[in-house]
């Protein structure tokens with residue numbers, strides 16, 4: 001796999017070599033062999049079990065290259081599978097220490113591929129390079145200290161010959177960062193901390209050279225020393241826009257959750273960052289939730305697209321935030337074009353100002369314990385819940401319909417603050433919460449959103465929270481999976497449900513499609529898990545009976561039973 005293969009991924013149908021089905025992350029396939037007229041006939045061709053006794057939370061998006069599928073599973077495992085037959089080629093199991101601390105289940109979202117190697121990040125915060133033909137380890141590199149609470153759950157990406165990763169750990173007061181490594185050797189090339197005050201570095205011939213303090217200096221938007229454990233984890237990885245030569249990484253919650261301990265905007269938490277892939281410099285930032293007090297991590301993917309409006313084409317990008325607002329930005333400079341709610345109710349803000357900054361609602365923030373009995377601050381009911389109007393599960397953009405397909409949820413939480421102080425490797429929250437459904441009969445809403453009007457064009461309501469990614473195609477289709485276990489397909493223009501198939505366990509994975517032997521295939525990982533059953537409060541009671549398991553399913557239209565080799 002070359003840089004050219006990676007940059008062409010959204011247009012080439014024979015393989016899927018990037019997380020996002022293209023570096024811009026649109027998750028759009030130009031194929032229409034499979035379409036609204038024939039999708040009803042879609043049938044499984046094989047299913048591959050991840051096996052093992054401890055499978056859960058399969059959030060991986062598979063990659064496919066030269067008839068081989070590369071997919072990760074929980075507990076930092078990788079499989080290479082013959083994409084024609086579903087037979088295993090090799091398996092790699094990372095040896096994890098006992099003390100790993102992923103906040104939100106033992107998940108992994110996928111591999112990157114470059115040259116003859118596949119790469120992935122582990123729950124003990126390492127990058128691993130494996131020979132794509134044999135699964136043999138090429139190198140292993142420690143990215144951060146898991147004992148401080150660091151982990152890696154995102155798929156890395158390869159941009160301009162560099163392997164780029166984010167880190168998890170916002171709930172433990174780590175310092176978020178984005179880093180680039182040499183894919184051939186595993187040597188670090190640059191590091192960019194995402195909390196104001198920390199120094200970035202580039203490495204020249206093995207020498208560590210200062211490359212500027214993030215935000216210029218410490219203490220501008222943080223009180224005292226709070227920036228030293230400020231969170232802003234880059235835990236969902238990033239996208240890349242070749243036209244502006246920018247990496248787009250989101251940053252998670254500031255630490256601790258209790259916002260009364262850190263008055264100020266707390267840069268660069270709950271933000272989107274445009275980063276120079278050559279040296280890790282920050283080109284611009286857009287903060288969705290300044291002084292976040294609700295765990296509204298700003299990590300959700302920023303998808304580049306051409307916004308055609310008033311006879312002009314703007315290089316735009318859009319993101320649907322945990323905080324309930326969807327944002328359309330100019331991706332050249334990060335300027336706010338427009339923003340609008342994509343969920344039914346937002347309690348913490350009254351709206352956005354002309355720069356996209358939230359207008360905080362009075363009494364929307366959980367209270368300060370210091371103003372109560374010192375043990376627990378005033379409880380507020382906040383919507384969306386911290387699990388978000390949308391969480392990690394990627395949306396998709398279809399340039400034919402010019403709509404975004406957003407997997408979203410409607411729920412609220414009781415949230416309160418408590419005193420807390422930083423202790424290495426311990427949860428750094430200073431908050432408690434209980435999540436509650438917002439409606440009697442559904443939580444999940446797959447919605448088609450128009451980035452020009454901010455209007456919802458169609459919606460599909462799902463009983464359980466939606467926690468899987470979305471894909472759209474030139475066949476006028478939208479695919480996603482449900483925790484109830486169904487792979488579903490909808491008409492991209494109308495939202496009419498056209499297809500469903502019960503995979504037997506809840507889906508929190510992300511579908512892909514590719515062509516092999518002249519036929520269009522669709523694959524998705526299945527296996528219930530992720531943050532909802534762990535942190536979902538009253539929602540977790542509703543979803544606790546979904547079976548776990550772990551399988552990758554592959555589908556195509558009836559025809560030859562096994563594609564021509």
Ligand SMILES: O=C(O)c1cc(C(=O)O)c2c(n1)C(=O)C(=O)c1cc(C(=O)O)[nH]c1-2
Nearest residue numbers: 104153168169170171233235252253530531
């Ligand atoms: O701040 C962080 O470092 C961090 C990391 C992760 C993660 O790595 O999965 C999640 C979250 N936060 C988080 O707040 C969250 O709601 C969440 C849901 C999930 C999931 O995969 O279901 N991961 C994470």
Ligand SMILES: [Ca+2]
Nearest residue numbers: 170252253297
């Ligand atoms: Ca978080």
